Amino acid sequence: MYDWLTEHKIPLGIWLRDFVDLLTTHGQGFFDFVSLVLGALIGGFTAALLWVPPLLLIALFGLAAWLVHRSIGLVVFIVGSLLLVTNLGYWSATMETLSLVICATLVCVVVGVPIGIAAAHRPWLYTAIRPVLDLMQTIPTFVYLIPTLVLFGLGAVPGLISTVIFSIPAPIRLTHLGISSVPPALYEAGKAFGATKTQLLFKVELPYALPTIMAGITQCIMLSLSMVVIAALVGADGLGKPVVRALNSVNIAMGFEAGLAIVVLAIVLDRVCKRPERRARKG
């Protein structure tokens, strides 16, 4: 019985490989196109960030943080952290990573938020995509790194795609949560005053769900950042590269510094993305 079972292997892996082969032979044009667009997006972002002199950009970041949060402590922390990263020599790598994170988040929001809204309006759709979302978050990243590599070639684009696959469940789930927790009374108030479906979405549902959606986007940024090392494995530039190199050459100093830069960037992004103090409650 055991022998029979092992001899008649179900060729799951082969099927998937054939499927990817099929995609490469027939859909190469499409994947090349996607690769080109996304590559241009990341390249553009990176070039823009690197074009500005580092010290000026750090000052601008500080100013933006001040305008949004009005907190001296936060501004000092952000400027200090970025200066430290520059001092360690990881400025351009940090900007490359930042660019990757921003692009991945952008793609996640553009794709994920509408999916979340659609799922909140159609319970069957959410039932259908939930296992897919679970799969996307649990399947080891390396497994889908291989087909993305085959389809999109080496470089930043497969890194971006893998990052998106890993982080997109967060905005989808939280958008779904936010939209489906709109109190029926608000929904009815909108309907009672003659709101169309579009008006209900933009004037009732989205404003109500906005804090939750923002939380989803913040999560998405953090998840994207946690993928930089893996993205580096397929050739994406950024802070992941020195980490991978340090691992290969057992370079403790370099590994620590690059790792520290990633942590610093993560904390800065987290603090900046936190929503400003909510409006006063009871007055």
Place this chain on the structure above:
Amino acid sequence: MAAVEFRNIDIVFGADQKSALRLIDEGRSRDEILAATGAVLGAAGVSLAIERGEICVLMGLSGSGKSTILRAINRLNEVARGEVLVEHKGAAIDVARCDENTLRDIRMHTVSMVFQQFGLLPWRTVRDNVGFGLELRGDMSAAERNRIVDEKLAMVGLTNWAGKYTNELSGGMQQRVGLARAFATDADILLMDEPFSALDPLIRDKLQDELLDLQRRIQKTIVFVSHDLDEALKLGNKIAIMEGGRIVQAGTAEDILLRPANAYVAEFVKHMNPLNVLRGTAVMRPAASLARDGDAVVLDRDGHVKVKVDADGRPVALDLDGRTGVLATADGEAGLIDDKLAHDADCIVAPVDLKLKAAIELKRHTDLPILLVDSLGRLAGLCDDDEIYRGLLRRLDG
């Protein structure tokens, strides 16, 4: 044409509407229908006409179907069978069957709504909440909108709060915002779904008074849902009492208090205070039943007190066993009479819609019989101790 009219409507929540409707036709109760089909009966065989300018209160315990039929007026609830006619731009439109565009037009221009939990949008300021309905219409400039909004805010006394967020306001103020929002679209028909239930009693009483005061000025058609009989009697020109999705009695406050249609209604009104509800018309001994002596009407049993009436039936003079008595006119609304007048008078003349409470107040003050006259000044009836006691005891037949 009535402003709102339900014609034999049934509302069923659940998938199996067909079998539920069949059971409704068999006259089954809500529990039986739920057990047999899994569908919840919202309303069955409801017919009710609400005239323009009227405040109609839908009354009942929770789950009696009062909110259910209210929501059918702007189709927040779908009607399974029957018609819901709403007067919209001079025509009676069946809301239950009209197309999307007409429905939207009705919701934007003819029917507006106030909610129990206020239904305000917390991310908007008071001003933007009030302007919500106008904004959805999308047919006016922001300046024009703000002008209307400020006008409505002044109406509910919230001018100084326009820039605040709704969660900075107390419950009573939030509901005033809800009222202003409903007024802003200038809809003729106002649906109010237990608007004051979430407020504490003092604020509730105040808002009820404000609503009545506003209604005197703006004359909307108001459909009001309440589970509080005092509120219903205070506000309603017409009251419909519901039980298990059906209307068990509809009529004026007096009707319901004096002639409850069944034990359920009787139980409902048992502890009700009749002082503010009953009026002269209900308790008086009608002029037609009083003895006549030529052109005079005899007021007492022995025939000593007579009131002369003119050709139209207006009381003109009082005859106390040959001596001429003095008639004094009272303020019927407040039950007040001038002290000096009361001192000289032998009989009081008051409008026929005098409230029982005002009649008692007059009696206590003067101890004189009260002649009730209609709006043209014609003698309508007599209200003395006996009539008042019977009114209080609700024994008006014997």
